Amino acid sequence: MDSISHNAVAAVAADTVAPARWNVDQVEALFDLPFNDLMYRAAGVHREHFDPNAVQMSTLLSIKTGGCPEDCGYCPQAARYHTSVETEELLSVEDVVAAARAARDNGATRFCMGAAWRGPKQRELDRVLGMVKAVRELGMETCATLGMLKEGQAEQLKEAGLDYYNHNLDTAPEFYGNIISTRTQEDRHNTLDKVRAAGLNVCCGGIVGMGETRRTRAALIVEIANLDPYPESVPINNLVQVEGTPLHGTAALDPLEFVRTIACARITMPKAMVRLSAGRQEMSEGIQALCFLAGANSIFYGDKLLTTGNPEAERDRALMQKLGLHAMRSGC
Ligand code: SAM
Ligand code: DTB
Ligand code: SF4
Numbered sequence: 401m402d403s404i405s406h407n408a409v410a411a412v413a414a415d416t417v418a419p420a421r422w423n424v425d426q427v428e429a430l431f432d433l434p435f436n437d438l439m440y441r442a443a444g445v446h447r448e449h450f451d452p453n454a455v456q457m458s459t460l461l462s463i464k465t466g467g468c469p470e471d472c473g474y475c476p477q478a479a480r481y482h483t484s485v486e487t488e489e490l491l492s493v494e495d496v497v498a499a500a501r502a503a504r505d506n507g508a509t510r511f512c513m514g515a516a517w518r519g520p521k522q523r524e525l526d527r528v529l530g531m532v533k534a535v536r537e538l539g540m541e542t543c544a545t546l547g548m549l550k551e552g553q554a555e556q557l558k559e560a561g562l563d564y565y566n567h568n569l570d571t572a573p574e575f576y577g578n579i580i581s582t583r584t585q586e587d588r589h590n591t592l593d594k595v596r597a598a599g600l601n602v603c604c605g606g607i608v609g610m611g612e613t614r615r616t617r618a619a620l621i622v623e624i625a626n627l628d629p630y631p632e633s634v635p636i637n638n639l640v641q642v643e644g645t646p647l648h649g650t651a652a653l654d655p656l657e658f659v660r661t662i663a664c665a666r667i668t669m670p671k672a673m674v675r676l677s678a679g680r681q682e683m684s685e686g687i688q689a690l691c692f693l694a695g696a697n698s699i700f701y702g703d704k705l706l707t708t709g710n711p712e713a714e715r716d717r718a719l720m721q722k723l724g725l726h727a728m729r730s731g732c
Pocket of ligand 1: 570
């Protein structure tokens, strides 16, 4: 190795001490690194904390689909947008258990139940508590995403055996108002605080590809990484464009910029499970492989996300085999 390239590698490798709090300039500087330097650094952080070839697999189920009163500009389940999603009732505990058993038998270790609510009413939460207990009894980790929680609801979920609560910050504070008007990002923080205080693990991420700038993506990562402590799980979603939603027709994000976002999440949240989440169906195998190299160590596994498609389980197993990846036995 000549001295110039040797020095460049040493400089990238040495700069691995994470600050206690990140600022947007620092994370934007990570985004701006030459791609190979960013990959090298993110892969190094990944290896320090995880088996780099292990991937945690979560399966999603929409337990209450459509008819949501909120106005999230990306979401096909908002009642006010005319999409092909039909409003359905809350599923029965039996139906949820059957889906969870199938997911477990297919190799998933975590089961995530999503509801198109602003937040659960107590009567609705009672049924979800039954679902959580029953899925836990199957030996799976449980996750739920039900919207904003009122006082005491996070404790009830914890008591029922819930392991993770998913609640995304979605985008940077300065961009939030462009995407959602029916609730503020402060509302999201309030629910995240309740989840943390109840002793639940926090699953919190966001969406890119909504027409934001690189600086906005950096600010989203900062917003998540500066949660104290940072989340145990960080889903990074690439916008799935659905006809009828306001964001349908947004210019697609360059796939390599998505990979950079994953790398920045890994560097700023070294011990988190970073999930390569929505948008995988539209991604080539090459880009997914780069996401794993950049430190993604979790995926949604199963043919469907909530209402939109995801790669078939068989295709994912083939990709993992091709890349020499294996399933992580116990998620963190
Ligand atoms: N209603 C609850 C809430 O919003 O918190 C829970 C379900 S909601 C569908 C969960 C998350 O899915 C959202 O916070 C958003 O990050 C993600 N999501 C929804 N639609 C999406 C889309 N079209 N593309 C990518 N991610 C999406
Ligand atoms: C998350 O961050 N992504 C998942 C999960 N948490 C609930 C949801 C993705 C939804 C994609 C659009 C749909 O299928 O409706
Ligand atoms: Fe409702 Fe959640 Fe969709 Fe927003 S993201 S419209 S809160 S289901």
